[in-house]
Amino acid sequence: MNPSASTAPRSSERGHASDVPAVVDTDHAEGTALLKLENISKLFGGVKALQAVKFDVMPGEVLCLAGENGCGKSTLIKVISGVYQPEPDAAMLMDGQSIEGLDPAKARDLGIQVIWQDLALFPEMTVAENIAFEQNLGPRPRLVNYSLMKIAAHRILERLGVDIALNRSVRSLSIAQRQVVAIARALVADARLVFMDEPTASLSHAETEALLKIVRRLSADGIAVVFVSHRLAEVLDVCTRVTVLRDGRYVGTFPTAGMTQTRLTELMTGRTFDYAVRTTDLSAAPVVLRIDNLSRRGEYDSVSLDVKRGEIVGVTGRLGAGRTELALSLFGMTRPDAGTIALDGKPLALRSNRDAIRAGIAYVSEDRLQLGLVQQQSIGDNTVAAVLDGLLDATHLIAPRKRDDLIRGWIERLAIKIGKPDDAVSTLSGGNQQRVVLAKWLATNPKLLILDSPTVGVDVGARAGIFAIIHKLAEQGMAILLISDEIPEVYFNADRVLHMRNGQIVAHYAPGATTIDQIERDVHA
Known part of the structure; x- marks a missing residue:
C-alpha cells in the first residue's frame, strides 16, 4: 500500500513545522490573471489573521484554497468579496486593473460570488425564486415578474445540465440539489469567479461526482472556481493548482499534477503523519x-x-x-x-x-x-x-x-x-x-x-x-x-x-x- 494515496492520516504524528522543508511557489500561471492579490494582511485587534498573503486565479481555472481551520481561508475570501478591508499596502487587481474601495456590491458587479457552506438560501421560497433572487434587488421596490424569473432559472439549470422542478420549495431539496441552486444563483448574477466553501462536506460519493462534473462545466465556460475542501482526493482530482495557507501566512502555490495527499497534508499542517493499518491482536477479546x-x-x-x-x-x-x-x-x-x-x-x-x-x-x-x-x-x-x-x-x-x-x-x-x-x-x-x-x-x-x-x-x-x-x-x-x-x-x-x-x-x-x-x-x- 502506497501511503501517498491515502486521505486519512493515522492519528499518531511525528515531527513539527520545522521538520517540513521551507516551500516556495512551484507553479506560475501563464497569461493575465483574472484576480491577483499581493501583500494581503488583516488584523483584528492586533491579531494577524492574514500576513502578507498573495493569491491569483486564472480565467476558467479550478483552484484549491487549502489549509487547516483557522489558517485564514475564510478571512481571505471575505477580503476578496469586499466584506473585510485589507490593511494598507495591499494590492488587488482584476483583469490587470487595480481594484479600489472594494465592497460586497462592487465585488458582485465584478462577478465575484461566494457560496458559503450554509448556502444562504431561503428554504420556504421556490427554486426559481432563490435562483433569480438578486434580479429583484434594486434601489426601488418593483413588482416581481415570475415568468421572467422562471425563464432565467430554467436557462441556468439547463446550462448546468440539471433538472430540478422550479416550483419546488428549497426546503424539500436534498443537500446536493441545494448546492446546485446556490451555484445557479451565482451564475444568474453573471459570476466570473465563484468561491465554493466545503461544497461536498455533506454529500455522498455519487453526489460529489455530480457536483464536480458541474464544476468542470463551469471551468469549460470560462468561469473560475476556487474550491475549499478538506477532502483532499477531490482537490487533487478537480483542481489544477492549490494555494496553501498556514497560520495566516502564504505557504505556496503548487500544481496538483504529481501532488500527493500526504504531501499536501504536510504543507497544510507543517507536520508529517504516519500511515499504517492497525495490527491489534483481538483473538482473545470478548x-x-x-x-x-x-x-x-x-x-x-x-x-x-x-x-x-x-x-x-x-x-x-x-x-x-x-x-x-x-x-x-x-x-x-x-x-x-x-x-x-x-x-x-x-x-x-x-x-x-x-x-x-x-x-x-x-x-x-x-x-x-x-x-x-x-x-x-x-x-x-x-x-x-x-x-x-x-x-x-x-x-x-x-x-x-x-x-x-x-x-x-x-x-x-x-x-x-x-x-x-x-x-x-x-x-x-x-x-x-x-x-x-x-x-x-x-x-x-x-x-x-x-x-x-x-x-x-x-x-x-x-x-x-x-x-x-x-x-x-x-x-x-x-x-x-x-x-x-x-x-x-x-x-x-x-x-x-x-x-x-x-x-x-x-x-x-x-x-x-x-x-x-x-x-x-x-x-x-
Missing part, C-alpha cells in the same frame, strides 16, 4: 456487540456482525446502503422488524435512545450541527447534556461543582481548545465541536461507541486528533463501530472493514490483507 439477522423493512436486511472489546469495526458503502439506518436501530431510535441485538451477551430490546444509553451505547450522529449539538448553548451545557440525571444532588437540582468538574475533566482529557466553558459551542472550530460531541457521549461511560461519519467538515489536522482519541478509547477497551463513506478513514483506522450495499453486509476486509484500491473498486462498482 464480544461486546453481537447482532444476528437484524432487519428493518426498506432500510437493511439480515445484517449480522459483532464488535469485540477494544476493537474498531469500520462500515462503509455508498449512499443508501443502510449504514445510518442500522446505527439508528442500534441506538434505539428505530425498531428492527426481525433479528436480535445483544450487548455483553445479554439480549436487548431497545424501545428508545434512553434504553440504549442506559444499556451502555453511545451514538455520534453524522449531522453534528443539527443532531449532535445545540449551537446556541454553551460548551459546558452541551458536554453534560446526556448525563444530567447523574449531576443531581439531594435536592434534585444540578450540583454546580459536580457539573463544573465533569466539564473541566472532559475538556482536559480530549484537549478541547476553548475560551471559556460558558462560551457558545458555535464559537468553536469544527474539530473542537466534534470533540465536544465525543465528550458528551463519553461522559455516559459507554461500552459501545457508534461513530457515524465523525470527521464531516473537519480539517485534516483535526481529523488526526480525533482519530487519536478514538484509538486511545479502543486501547482502553471500548468497542467502536466506525461508519464512514471515506474508505481511507475506515481502512487506516479500523481493525476490520465491512462493506454494506442495499441494506446488506456484502463483504468483509482485513486492512493489510487487502488493498485500499480493491475496497474502493468494490464499493464504487
Whole structure:
C-alpha cells in the first residue's frame, strides 16, 4: 500500500513545522490573471489573521484554497468579496486593473460570488425564486415578474445540465440539489469567479461526482472556481493548482499534477503523519456487540456482525446502503422488524435512545450541527447534556461543582481548545465541536461507541486528533463501530472493514490483507 494515496492520516504524528522543508511557489500561471492579490494582511485587534498573503486565479481555472481551520481561508475570501478591508499596502487587481474601495456590491458587479457552506438560501421560497433572487434587488421596490424569473432559472439549470422542478420549495431539496441552486444563483448574477466553501462536506460519493462534473462545466465556460475542501482526493482530482495557507501566512502555490495527499497534508499542517493499518491482536477479546439477522423493512436486511472489546469495526458503502439506518436501530431510535441485538451477551430490546444509553451505547450522529449539538448553548451545557440525571444532588437540582468538574475533566482529557466553558459551542472550530460531541457521549461511560461519519467538515489536522482519541478509547477497551463513506478513514483506522450495499453486509476486509484500491473498486462498482 502506497501511503501517498491515502486521505486519512493515522492519528499518531511525528515531527513539527520545522521538520517540513521551507516551500516556495512551484507553479506560475501563464497569461493575465483574472484576480491577483499581493501583500494581503488583516488584523483584528492586533491579531494577524492574514500576513502578507498573495493569491491569483486564472480565467476558467479550478483552484484549491487549502489549509487547516483557522489558517485564514475564510478571512481571505471575505477580503476578496469586499466584506473585510485589507490593511494598507495591499494590492488587488482584476483583469490587470487595480481594484479600489472594494465592497460586497462592487465585488458582485465584478462577478465575484461566494457560496458559503450554509448556502444562504431561503428554504420556504421556490427554486426559481432563490435562483433569480438578486434580479429583484434594486434601489426601488418593483413588482416581481415570475415568468421572467422562471425563464432565467430554467436557462441556468439547463446550462448546468440539471433538472430540478422550479416550483419546488428549497426546503424539500436534498443537500446536493441545494448546492446546485446556490451555484445557479451565482451564475444568474453573471459570476466570473465563484468561491465554493466545503461544497461536498455533506454529500455522498455519487453526489460529489455530480457536483464536480458541474464544476468542470463551469471551468469549460470560462468561469473560475476556487474550491475549499478538506477532502483532499477531490482537490487533487478537480483542481489544477492549490494555494496553501498556514497560520495566516502564504505557504505556496503548487500544481496538483504529481501532488500527493500526504504531501499536501504536510504543507497544510507543517507536520508529517504516519500511515499504517492497525495490527491489534483481538483473538482473545470478548464480544461486546453481537447482532444476528437484524432487519428493518426498506432500510437493511439480515445484517449480522459483532464488535469485540477494544476493537474498531469500520462500515462503509455508498449512499443508501443502510449504514445510518442500522446505527439508528442500534441506538434505539428505530425498531428492527426481525433479528436480535445483544450487548455483553445479554439480549436487548431497545424501545428508545434512553434504553440504549442506559444499556451502555453511545451514538455520534453524522449531522453534528443539527443532531449532535445545540449551537446556541454553551460548551459546558452541551458536554453534560446526556448525563444530567447523574449531576443531581439531594435536592434534585444540578450540583454546580459536580457539573463544573465533569466539564473541566472532559475538556482536559480530549484537549478541547476553548475560551471559556460558558462560551457558545458555535464559537468553536469544527474539530473542537466534534470533540465536544465525543465528550458528551463519553461522559455516559459507554461500552459501545457508534461513530457515524465523525470527521464531516473537519480539517485534516483535526481529523488526526480525533482519530487519536478514538484509538486511545479502543486501547482502553471500548468497542467502536466506525461508519464512514471515506474508505481511507475506515481502512487506516479500523481493525476490520465491512462493506454494506442495499441494506446488506456484502463483504468483509482485513486492512493489510487487502488493498485500499480493491475496497474502493468494490464499493464504487
